[in-house]
Amino acid sequence: MKTLLKLITMEMEEAFRAAGYDETYAKVSLSNRPDLCEYQCNGALAAAKAYKKAPIMIAGDVTAHLKESAVFSYAEAVNPGFINLKVKPAFAADFLNEMAAAENLGVEKEQNPRTVMVDYGGPNVAKPLHVGHLRSAIIGESVKRIARFKGNRVIGDIHLGDWGYQMGLIITELEKRRPDLPYFQEDYEGEYPSEAPFTIGELEEIYPTASAYAKENEEYREKALQATFLLQNGRRGYRAIWRHIMDVSVADLKRNYQVLNVDFDLWKGEADVQKYIPDMVQMLKEKGFAHYDDGALVVDVAEEDDNKAVPPCMILKSDGAALYDTTDLATLVERESLYQPDQIIYVVDKRQELHFVQVFRCAKKTGIVRPEVDLKYLGFGTMNGKDGKPFKTREGGVMRLENLLREITEEMMKKIMDNRTVTEEEAEATAQTVGLAAVKYGDLSNQASKDYIFDVDRFTSFEGNTGPYILYTIVRIKSILHKYQEGGGSIDGLRIREPGSECEKALMLETAKFNEMIDTVYEEIAPHKICAYIYDAANAFNKFYHETRILAEEDAEKKAGYIALLKLTKEVLETCIDLLGFEAPERM
Numbered sequence: 001m002k003t004l005l006k007l008i009t010m011e012m013e014e015a016f017r018a019a020g021y022d023e024t025y026a027k028v029s030l031s032n033r034p035d036l037c038e039y040q041c042n043g044a045l046a047a048a049k050a051y052k053k054a055p056i057m058i059a060g061d062v063t064a065h066l067k068e069s070a071v072f073s074y075a076e077a078v079n080p081g082f083i084n085l086k087v088k089p090a091f092a093a094d095f096l097n098e099m100a101a102a103e104n105l106g107v108e109k110e111q112n113p114r115t116v117m118v119d120y121g122g123p124n125v126a127k128p129l130h131v132g133h134l135r136s137a138i139i140g141e142s143v144k145r146i147a148r149f150k151g152n153r154v155i156g157d158i159h160l161g162d163w164g165y166q167m168g169l170i171i172t173e174l175e176k177r178r179p180d181l182p183y184f185q186e187d188y189e190g191e192y193p194s195e196a197p198f199t200i201g202e203l204e205e206i207y208p209t210a211s212a213y214a215k216e217n218e219e220y221r222e223k224a225l226q227a228t229f230l231l232q233n234g235r236r237g238y239r240a241i242w243r244h245i246m247d248v249s250v251a252d253l254k255r256n257y258q259v260l261n262v263d264f265d266l267w268k269g270e271a272d273v274q275k276y277i278p279d280m281v282q283m284l285k286e287k288g289f290a291h292y293d294d295g296a297l298v299v300d301v302a303e304e305d306d307n308k309a310v311p312p313c314m315i316l317k318s319d320g321a322a323l324y325d326t327t328d329l330a331t332l333v334e335r336e337s338l339y340q341p342d343q344i345i346y347v348v349d350k351r352q353e354l355h356f357v358q359v360f361r362c363a364k365k366t367g368i369v370r371p372e373v374d375l376k377y378l379g380f381g382t383m384n385g386k387d388g389k390p391f392k393t394r395e396g397g398v399m400r401l402e403n404l405l406r407e408i409t410e411e412m413m414k415k416i417m418d419n420r421t422v423t424e425e426e427a428e429a430t431a432q433t434v435g436l437a438a439v440k441y442g443d444l445s446n447q448a449s450k451d452y453i454f455d456v457d458r459f460t461s462f463e464g465n466t467g468p469y470i471l472y473t474i475v476r477i478k479s480i481l482h483k484y485q486e487g488g489g490s491i492d493g494l495r496i497r498e499p500g501s502e503c504e505k506a507l508m509l510e511t512a513k514f515n516e517m518i519d520t521v522y523e524e525i526a527p528h529k530i531c532a533y534i535y536d537a538a539n540a541f542n543k544f545y546h547e548t549r550i551l552a553e554e555d556a557e558k559k560a561g562y563i564a565l566l567k568l569t570k571e572v573l574e575t576c577i578d579l580l581g582f583e584a585p586e587r588m
């Protein structure tokens with residue numbers, strides 16, 4: 001359905017036309033003086049020059065045509081030529097009733113749904129997840145859900161880092177510890193065991209140990225590089241070990257992402273696309289896109305108006321090894337052949353921007369992707385500690401995801417137990433749910449590209465612009481609806497009525513902004529605007545709640561109208577948090 005702003009604008013256009021002015025001047029925006037009006041139109045000021053007339057005259061001509069308006073209860077021309085507007089209560093109520101009955105709460109789906117791929121998560125197999133991966137997962141999940149809500153075919157791909165040097169390190173360390181295993185016998189021709197010779201716990205210990213050795217010991221590092229090379233060139237025993245590493249780590253990653261409420265459609269990775277590299281390299285050479293520079297095969301991607309030089313895209317190192325650029329290009333080859341996406345959104349740390357500029361230019365220039373494919377890089381900032389530096393553990397190491405979540409959940413648990421009304425068991429489950437919301441909201445409420453400070457105290461607070469505050473508001477609405485039902489009323493099929501107070505109208509207008517807000521969030525790929533919206537909506541609800549006797553209202557119809565409004569507000573808030581990737585508990 002049309003947005004409220006669209007309907008209001010159409011009404012204004014009609015008035016401009018009727019008064020003899022061009023309707024393109026009839027732009028309406030939210031009022032920046034909410035004490036005076038709800039919406040405003042500054043079009044008369046813009047029209048003054050063209051019509052050689054004082055703006056206030058034009059504004060007056062227009063408002064004269066709004067006296068009988070079905071949309072506005074108030075339309076006044078004020079100096080120097082603003083038009084101040086208030087929406088008719090009945091109009092607002094009708095809009096909300098239509099919204100409550102509409103599919104998708106009035107958000108229109110794409111008329112021509114697109115295939116959108118979201119490349120996010122990007123964990124590196126066998127290495128622990130850190131907070132950078134957390135940001136990618138949180139933001140990517142939300143971006144995916146938003147695109148899907150708008151009716152697109154959306155494919156989320158985790159794009160595992162599963163083909164690099166870390167694999168060679170692990171193999172080297174395992175071989176050192178267990179040279180007897182068949183994987184390391186070059187002449188072994190039998191089947192390999194189906195069980196991995198390590199657990200996830202061991203794997204997590206092996207990687208950092210090997211990585212530390214390699215830093216100190218040249219010989220060890222050489223071995224690890226050699227092992228990486230042999231693995232990539234198909235050595236049988238190494239491939240078998242690699243499979244075990246994959247199985248054990250992917251199982252663990254799946255558990256981790258499930259806790260985060262993050263869910264991928266594809267569990268593909270760098271290893272899956274190696275098979276496309278030889279043909280791709282041949283094509284790049286044959287068509288003259290690639291040339292050798294100092295032994296390395298490169299594709300130039302610099303453009304004339306670059307204000308900073310963009311170095312060539314690296315295809316093969318001088319020793320013939322593929323690089324990060326190569327893998328991302330090969331991934332595009334696969335995506336084009338299997339999915340033909342209209343858009344691919346990469347949710348990756350903003351420090352990787354240059355890499356994506358190179359890859360995108362190379363892919364377009366060489367025809368690896370069709371010209372019309374929209375390649376989008378959504379670079380995110382760093383999550384910092386309170387000292388403003390990248391988030392670290394107390395000991396100064398890289399903060400691991402599980403530990404960070406544990407810290408938040410424990411803090412949440414303390415807060416919930418402080419004013420405990422539920423069993424300890426329920427409190428624990430609630431602490432999990434609310435803790436996750438605290439982390440996700442803390443992250444998503446910032447514009448993705450900005451750095452932000454991870455502040456456990458602030459994020460877990462029940463007051464202010466936080467996840468727990470939003471959840472608390474939803475739980476409060478749920479509880480009112482429950483009580484109404486317990487009193488014998490059904491909450492279905494009730495109609496929202498004309499507002500009887502300022503705060504009720506404010507809540508109604510806030511709720512009514514939902515479909516417009518979602519369209520903006522979708523177009524701009526800006527989940528933070530959902531957070532800004534629900535914070536305003538939650539505030540509007542809480543003001544209404546404090547100023548209104550809802551369940552104690554004696555007029556049954558009036559009360560039913562309140563309940564209908566609350567039900568819709570709850571649906572809007574719940575839809576929003578679902579798009580952000582978290583949910584509300586029943587109680588808290």
Ligand code: ARG
Nearest residue numbers: 119122123124159161328348
């Ligand atoms: N694995 C990479 C890292 O940890 C992120 C991968 C991002 N996605 C991509 N298509 N390059 O930095």
